[in-house]
Amino acid sequence: MKYALEIGEKLGASQVEVFGANSLSRNVEAEKNEIKIATSKKFRAIGIRVLYNGGIGFSYTATLTKDAVEKSLKEAISVAKLRGKDPYYKSFPSTEKITRVQGIFFRETAEMPLETMVQDLIDMIKITLDYDKRITSVSAGYSVGVSEKYILNSLGIDLEEKYASSSIGVFSVAEESGQMTSGYEFQAERNVEKLDIEKVALTAAEMTIKLLNPRKIETAVMNVLLKPLAVANLLGPTLVRSLRADNVQEKRSFLVGKLGSRIAVDGLTIIDNALLPEGLSSRSFDDEGVASKKIKIIENGILKSYLHNSYTAQRGNVENTGHASRGPLSEPSISPSNLIIEFKEKKEAEKIISETDKGVIANSLIGAHTANPVTGEFSVALGEVFYIESGEIKYPVRQAMIGGNILEILEKINFLGKDKRQIDSVFTGTISFQNVTVSA
Amino acid sequence: MKDVLRKIVDKAIEFGAEYADARYERIFSTNITFSNDKIEKISTGMNEGIGIRVLANGAFSFLSSNILNIDDLLRQLKDSVKSAKFFGEKRKEKIKLADVKTVKDKVVVKSLNPPQEYPLEDKVSFISELVKNSRSLDTHVVNATAIIADSHTYKILVTSEGTEIRYEIPRVYFGLDVVAFEAGRSAWFGIRKASPGGYEFIKKFSPEDISKEVVEKALKMLKAKPAPAGRFTVVADNDLTGVFIHEAFGHACEGDIVAAGESILKGKLGQKVGSELVTVHDDSTIPNGWGSLKYDDEGVPTQKRVLVEKGYLKTFITNRESAYKLDLPPNGGGRAQNYSFPPLVRMSNTYIQPGDYSKEELFEDIKYGVYLLGSRGGQVDTAKGTFQFNAKEAYLIEKGEITTPLLDVSLSGYTLEVLSNVDAIGKDFDLWPGFCGKGGQAVPAGTGGPHIRIKNAIVGGKK
Numbered sequence: 067m068k069y070a071l072e073i074g075e076k077l078g079a080s081q082v083e084v085f086g087a088n089s090l091s092r093n094v095e096a097e098k099n100e101i102k103i104a105t106s107k108k109f110r111a112i113g114i115r116v117l118y119n120g121g122i123g124f125s126y127t128a129t130l131t132k133d134a135v136e137k138s139l140k141e142a143i144s145v146a147k148l149r150g151k152d153p154y155y156k157s158f159p160s161t162e163k164i165t166r167v168q169g170i171f172f173r174e175t176a177e178m179p180l181e182t183m184v185q186d187l188i189d190m191i192k193i194t195l196d197y198d199k200r201i202t203s204v205s206a207g208y209s210v211g212v213s214e215k216y217i218l219n220s221l222g223i224d225l226e227e228k229y230a231s232s233s234i235g236v237f238s239v240a241e242e243s244g245q246m247t248s249g250y251e252f253q254a255e256r257n258v259e260k261l262d263i264e265k266v267a268l269t270a271a272e273m274t275i276k277l278l279n280p281r282k283i284e285t286a287v288m289n290v291l292l293k294p295l296a297v298a299n300l301l302g303p304t305l306v307r308s309l310r311a312d313n314v315q316e317k318r319s320f321l322v323g324k325l326g327s328r329i330a331v332d333g334l335t336i337i338d339n340a341l342l343p344e345g346l347s348s349r350s351f352d353d354e355g356v357a358s359k360k361i362k363i364i365e366n367g368i369l370k371s372y373l374h375n376s377y378t379a380q381r382g383n384v385e386n387t388g389h390a391s392r393g394p395l396s397e398p399s400i401s402p403s404n405l406i407i408e409f410k411e412k413k414e415a416e417k418i419i420s421e422t423d424k425g426v427i428a429n430s431l432i433g434a435h436t437a438n439p440v441t442g443e444f445s446v447a448l449g450e451v452f453y454i455e456s457g458e459i460k461y462p463v464r465q466a467m468i469g470g471n472i473l474e475i476l477e478k479i480n481f482l483g484k485d486k487r488q489i490d491s492v493f494t495g496t497i498s499f500q501n502v503t504v505s506a
Numbered sequence: 507m508k509d510v511l512r513k514i515v516d517k518a519i520e521f522g523a524e525y526a527d528a529r530y531e532r533i534f535s536t537n538i539t540f541s542n543d544k545i546e547k548i549s550t551g552m553n554e555g556i557g558i559r560v561l562a563n564g565a566f567s568f569l570s571s572n573i574l575n576i577d578d579l580l581r582q583l584k585d586s587v588k589s590a591k592f593f594g595e596k597r598k599e600k601i602k603l604a605d606v607k608t609v610k611d612k613v614v615v616k617s618l619n620p621p622q623e624y625p626l627e628d629k630v631s632f633i634s635e636l637v638k639n640s641r642s643l644d645t646h647v648v649n650a651t652a653i654i655a656d657s658h659t660y661k662i663l664v665t666s667e668g669t670e671i672r673y674e675i676p677r678v679y680f681g682l683d684v685v686a687f688e689a690g691r692s693a694w695f696g697i698r699k700a701s702p703g704g705y706e707f708i709k710k711f712s713p714e715d716i717s718k719e720v721v722e723k724a725l726k727m728l729k730a731k732p733a734p735a736g737r738f739t740v741v742a743d744n745d746l747t748g749v750f751i752h753e754a755f756g757h758a759c760e761g762d763i764v765a766a767g768e769s770i771l772k773g774k775l776g777q778k779v780g781s782e783l784v785t786v787h788d789d790s791t792i793p794n795g796w797g798s799l800k801y802d803d804e805g806v807p808t809q810k811r812v813l814v815e816k817g818y819l820k821t822f823i824t825n826r827e828s829a830y831k832l833d834l835p836p837n838g839g840g841r842a843q844n845y846s847f848p849p850l851v852r853m854s855n856t857y858i859q860p861g862d863y864s865k866e867e868l869f870e871d872i873k874y875g876v877y878l879l880g881s882r883g884g885q886v887d888t889a890k891g892t893f894q895f896n897a898k899e900a901y902l903i904e905k906g907e908i909t910t911p912l913l914d915v916s917l918s919g920y921t922l923e924v925l926s927n928v929d930a931i932g933k934d935f936d937l938w939p940g941f942c943g944k945g946g947q948a949v950p951a952g953t954g955g956p957h958i959r960i961k962n963a964i965v966g967g968k969k
Contacts, residue, residue: 103566203767248889317648433885436896440694445916445966447894467966505735
């Protein structure tokens with residue numbers, strides 16, 4: 067792809083950057099207790115950026131012939147002309163020392179045979195169905211994928227990295243005296259050998275059966291315990307979106323002007339660590355080739371840093387935190403890597419439940435994506451909810467909702483569970499929030 | 507390209523498949539974001555690829571690639587057929603497809619100003635105008651962001667049964683979001699407009715009027731108070747009624763979910779599921795509808811489906827596989843986001859039929875309730891029958907009058923109860939564009955209806 071840099075410079079660009087991606091994902095799905103479909107998806111493309119007369123241009127192509135690349139470069143230059151000189155952006159990133167993160171590619175994942183995936187799915191279905199005869203229908207999925215990204219630019223960046231990922235999931239339905247309910251569980255790992263078929267199937271089955279015969283509760287103020295999936299559901303569309311420096315600079319964030327001030331309960335610390343071994347969002351460098359590092363986002367409730375890419379860092383005149391994120395078909399955006407949630411009061415999740423006098427515990431949030439990303443207001447239904455009284459889980463709850471502002475609810479954290487797991491970018495245990503109004 | 511696809515499906519049969527379909531798509535698209543004083547993001551280009559689905563020994567296999575090398579594709583296809591056969595051995599029940607007539611047709615959705623030919627400068631100037639107008643209207647506006655996105659898709663579907671459909675569909679989509687800020691507090695409001703066709707669509711709008719509407723609403727939201735929590739009588743506007751029926755009911759009518767035993771509506775055809783005031787349609791044939799299609803991605807002609815008639819569950823939305831399993835006619839509900847996905851059962855344009863209440867009549871008996879308008883979407887758990895959907899704009903209703911604006915409000919409910927709680931239906935009607943997500947695929951889906959009144963809805967408020 068070096069020729070793209072040469073052609074671009076010949077066409078008059080002062081700097082050129084190529085971001086390429088190749089991926090192959092394979093997936094097997096089962097529905098209603100039977101294997102249904104295998105899919106395989108191959109994709110490759112490059113995104114080309116240029117700096118031309120101080121303006122940023124972009125274009126992409128999936129055809130990688132010299133002619134197609136030249137055409138794409140010309141399109142990028144015409145976009146740069148249309149945009150005009152950018153007042154903030156001077157240069158693409160330059161080379162720096164890269165620390166290679168461990169555990170992001172596993173041959174075992176890349177070479178996982180289809181036959182094994184199918185047998186594992188059949189086993190998962192059997193384990194789930196055998197758990198209880200009230201379980202009537204099981205769907206399950208198994209995915210493995212490999213991807214490779216490469217970045218080259220006129221300042222000498224020439225990097226590539228390979229990633230592997232794998233995941234399994236089980237969804238089961240139970241029926242009893244005309245009533246229906248469902249439960250599920252999933253696991254995602256870089257290393258396919260860490261997937262625990264039996265545990266995932268049993269967890270889904272157990273959750274499903276426990277959710278039978280839900281009861282109504284009354285609207286009241288109580289403790290709300292959110293399991294890791296629910297925490298990730300809550301933070302993704304609210305806090306994470308507002309941490310992006312592009313949203314802050316464009317005033318589309320509720321964290322504008324809050325750097326250095328307290329935004330959450332004292333004792334809450336959030337670290338973004340792209341170098342976490344085997345982390346699902348780990349990478350040695352971001353999607354502009356900037357070295358990954360460990361960044362404190364929130365420390366004891368104080369907002370320490372936003373998430374930057376090269377554009378927002380130059381505009382804000384601050385150090386680039388290395389959070390550029392993109393596919394080849396678009397310009398770089400910003401996203402976190404592994405967001406690690408820490409809290410001063412940590413306990414076993416069971417202990418948090420046993421110390422809860424009155425509350426609910428929810429596995430997920432339904433409709434979290436409808437939260438207001440600019441103000442942090444949310445109003446969501448709780449998914450897979452149980453009522454807790456006097457330290458014991460009493461019964462499943464049919465309907466419950468919570469609403470409010472993310473910064474207000476972050477003030478209400480009183481415990482973090484030790485049951486840590488990673489969901490997308492968020493690495494957390496169960497979090498307990500005190501005095502939350504639950505509508506029912 | 508049609509001959510290449512024909513060769514592919516013939517090869518699939520030669521490799522031992524019972525059925526095969528191949529879809530080629532070439533998608534030209536442009537996406538531009540204009541924020542405050544500059545083009546924040548711009549992306550323009552072409553993406554093409556092929557998706558091949560085979561049914562062999564009663565099981566499916568699907569492959570897709572954007573590397574259009576026929577030898578490479580045929581090598582993968584051979585493995586793909588082999589995988590399906592292997593799956594078939596593991597299945598007790600073979601997958602079968604409901605019979606359909608083969609079709610040879612060419613469909614062109616007309617555009618006077620096709621997206622590919624409309625100058626990039628003019629696309630930019632339309633959204634920069636929206637942004638400039640919004641910022642000049644009020645000093646409390648701290649950000650205005652407008653987006654414009656278009657696509658021009660050329661599809662060819664070839665099946666081993668003989669169906670050959672060429673389809674050309676342009677689409678244009680734009681939106682404006684405004685952030686207002688006053689005394690330490692911010693508010694956000696936005697709108698989205700979309701249509702199949704070309705850039706003639708945007709000429710129907712006055713950028714001044716759009717900016718004015720969005721800015722006014724954002725400023726109103728600055729004064730909003732936290733919503734109450736608990737059960738209330740709710741009035742939903744057209745837009746929200748559409749999202750409500752889509753989430754609360756439409757998803758549970760999707761044939762694949764029903765056939766998998768994962769919908770609370772399974773086995774309930776012909777039964778009463780709601781008030782006799784309620785009639786629900788999913789209609790793929792609305793002229794120029796956002797979710798309209800003449801044929802689905804299995805080549806089946808689409809239709810107007812009556813899901814609920816006067817409170818009784820009438821039919822489900824089906825693709826060929828679920829139609830066979832449920833013993834229903836295939837009604838053209840198999841849609842894929844693009845060539846890289848196999849089709850799933852999807853809604854098209856889903857709406858509640860208008861009734862006979864005037865807007866005033868809907869409100870006049872409400873002592874204390876909530877009026878909800880517009881939506882940022884929702885989510886449903888079809889097996890439990892619980893759903894949530896969010897409103898963009900909300901007000902208290904006190905003694906029949908619309909009063910205080912409320913901060914972000916959502917409703918939650920229970921599919922089997924909620925249609926019985928609809929106790930009044932307005933006579934107005936409107937349809938709105940949106941995107942619906944399922945199984946990692948997003949497709950254009952229209953939603954709408956009249957204003958409706960719902961009793962006893964759970965509002966997720968703060969106090």
